[in-house]
Amino acid sequence: MIKRTLLAQLESHLASKEISLIIGPRQAGKTTLMLMLKKLVETRGLPTAYFNLDIEADMRHFFSQEALAHKIALEVGQKHAYVFIDEIQRKENAGLFLKGLYDMQLPCKFIVSGSGSVELKEKIHESLVGRKRIFELNTLSFEEFVGFKTDDRYADRISSYLASEPEKAKHLVEEYLNFGGYPRVVLADNAVEKQREVGEIYQSYLEKDIAFLLQVKKTESLSKLIRVLAAQLGRLVNVSRLSSELGIAAPTIRDYLWYLEKTFIVRRVTPFFRNVRKEIRKSPLFYFYDLGLRNYSAGAFGRLNLNEEGFVFQNFVFNQLKELLYSTSAEIHFWQTVEQAEVDFVLDFAREVVPVEVKYSFLTKPAVPRGLRSFILRYKPAKAYIVNRILKATVDVGETQVSFIPFFELPEKILDLR
Numbered sequence: 001m002i003k004r005t006l007l008a009q010l011e012s013h014l015a016s017k018e019i020s021l022i023i024g025p026r027q028a029g030k031t032t033l034m035l036m037l038k039k040l041v042e043t044r045g046l047p048t049a050y051f052n053l054d055i056e057a058d059m060r061h062f063f064s065q066e067a068l069a070h071k072i073a074l075e076v077g078q079k080h081a082y083v084f085i086d087e088i089q090r091k092e093n094a095g096l097f098l099k100g101l102y103d104m105q106l107p108c109k110f111i112v113s114g115s116g117s118v119e120l121k122e123k124i125h126e127s128l129v130g131r132k133r134i135f136e137l138n139t140l141s142f143e144e145f146v147g148f149k150t151d152d153r154y155a156d157r158i159s160s161y162l163a164s165e166p167e168k169a170k171h172l173v174e175e176y177l178n179f180g181g182y183p184r185v186v187l188a189d190n191a192v193e194k195q196r197e198v199g200e201i202y203q204s205y206l207e208k209d210i211a212f213l214l215q216v217k218k219t220e221s222l223s224k225l226i227r228v229l230a231a232q233l234g235r236l237v238n239v240s241r242l243s244s245e246l247g248i249a250a251p252t253i254r255d256y257l258w259y260l261e262k263t264f265i266v267r268r269v270t271p272f273f274r275n276v277r278k279e280i281r282k283s284p285l286f287y288f289y290d291l292g293l294r295n296y297s298a299g300a301f302g303r304l305n306l307n308e309e310g311f312v313f314q315n316f317v318f319n320q321l322k323e324l325l326y327s328t329s330a331e332i333h334f335w336q337t338v339e340q341a342e343v344d345f346v347l348d349f350a351r352e353v354v355p356v357e358v359k360y361s362f363l364t365k366p367a368v369p370r371g372l373r374s375f376i377l378r379y380k381p382a383k384a385y386i387v388n389r390i391l392k393a394t395v396d397v398g399e400t401q402v403s404f405i406p407f408f409e410l411p412e413k414i415l416d417l418r
Contacts, residue, residue: 002148002183004029006137009222010037010302013133014082014109020103020185023112024137025264025289026209028260029183030113033137036082037111047076053090064092065100072108080107082116084239095127100129115263132201138264139290140181141323142316144409146172148186162408166390168201169408173389178302178314180292181300192300198296207248212401221248225256229266229286234344236283236336257286264289267322272333272346272353274379306413313360314344317387317407321345321356324414347417354417355384363391366404376400385413 006317010033013020022030031052047300049072052057061071072083088094098112143187146158149172150238154161162169179185179194182201188194205217218395224246229237239257243250260266269285274394289296291312295301300308321332336342347357357372368386377382384402392402405413 001032001185002029002138002140002144004033004036004151005141006135006146007033007036007040010111011040013135014041014111016133017109018027019098019128019131019132020109021105021109021265022111022135022137025139025183026115027184028139028264030115030137030138030182033123034086034111036240038082038084041082047079047081049075049081050086051084052086054087059090062097062105063120065104065124068101068116069104072106078107080109083108083110085110085112087114088112099127099131102128109207121122124226135327138181138319138323140183142173142320143176144183145176145186147183159283159408159412163406169406170389173316176318177291177309178295178304180290180295182290182292185292192291194302196316198292198301202296203262205265212286221246221252222247222256222259225253226260226265226297229394231261232296233294233298233308234285234287234314237286238283240244248294260351262263265293267318269318269332269334269345272305272335273347284340287318287323289319291315310360314358314409317356317358317410318345320407320410321347321414324411335371335375337374341371342366343371343375347414349417353381355379357384357386359386359388361388363388366391366393366395366402368395368397368402372402373397376402383411383417 010020010022011326022033024030037051039223041048042412051061053059061068072081076394082382088098091097094114098110102110123393125214146162147155150161180198182198184197184201185194188197210219210222225242225248228242228246239250239253242253244250246253248256257266261268266286266288269287271282271284292301294315295304298308301343304312318332325332325347330347333346333348334344335346335355343355344358346358347354355372355375372384372386374380380398384397384400386402386404387407387410388404389395390406391404392406392409395402403413
């Protein structure tokens with residue numbers, strides 16, 4: 001079994017009356033996580049009931065809240081029970097259904113999961129205000145991946161382990177950058193099997209999530225857009241230019257980008273600016289939730305070339321930042337001026353900003369890039385970071401402390417900022 005960090009958070013939330021709502025990409029491991037949590041509850045001698053809306057026999061109990069309440073009572077009696085509902089996005093008006101169920105004041109704790117859909121990501125949030133807590137399960141983080149690869153021998157000490165084993169650190173990060181973190185892909189025995197698994201995940205996404213949302217069977221246009229986003233990873237996205245290149249109307253491109261965000265395929269990153277004349281303000285960047293899916297879309301799954309590695313590593317660092325700052329109000333932007341000075345990421349904590357530059361190289365001595373120096377001179381942040389493969393050093397640029405840190409030390413540095 002692959003240990004997931006989210007399990008401990010879900011376990012802590014069992015005592016709350018709120019619905020525990022688990023969302024995330026298709027095939028990220030939500031069902032497995034729910035079954036692990038269910039087993040944990042049962043080891044304590046507590047009653048459970050489990051429903052999966054992908055199963056027709058279970059779906060018929062969701063005709064109404066009363067019908068489901070009757071079935072739950074039949075399974076567990078009138079005791080306080082833990083009710084697991086998987087694939088809730090299959091239920092029409094899922095948010096209103098869960099709201100009514102919650103308001104019936106049943107002696108139940110509900111743990112609910114669903115993959116990305118407009119209903120799940122939008123309407124369900126509105127319907128369940130004050131009644132739910134959201135837990136986002138993504139594909140395996142690098143720390144979870146390393147934990148699995150090392151049989152969890154270094155829990156809470158992964159940074160120290162990777163620092164002491166530079167060759168293993170090199171191989172682990174390269175494998176993760178090439179194949180990503182989908183559990184089925186990680187568990188596959190060889191590159192051929194991994195390719196087959198990621199292909200099935202991608203096709204399932206198109207056929208189940210996207211075809212359902214768009215109410216169309218042909219998704220070639222959206223596939224083309226995904227391939228283009230994968231090819232220009234970490235670079236400005238101009239909708240008008242995409243429309244011209246792909247032969248797809250600009251409003252349709254915007255709709256597709258919105259769907260890709262809502263279904264956990266890509267994340268939008270907007271520019272950081274204060275000076276409206278000198279800094280780029282409009283065009284966003286997009287990064288992928290999972291590196292393996294990005295590579296598959298770009299035709300580079302398991303075989304990244306030198307031109308791609310830097311951008312994929314940038315995506316890797318962005319995903320780490322996003323996960324570390326998930327429960328905070330901090331925003332992640334990029335910075336670029338009309339003079340082409342740029343910084344990969346700017347962490348905006350409102351009270352302060354922290355620039356983060358990413359270098360996929362084995363740096364041997366500290367050298368601060370021109371773009372980062374420009375940002376420092378303009379905004380005078382207290383700290384700045386340059387994430388790289390191995391170099392650990394500190395230099396000062398004016399009043400700013402610039403720290404060069406190996407990628408595996410990023411989590412502890414960001415946690416210190418929170």
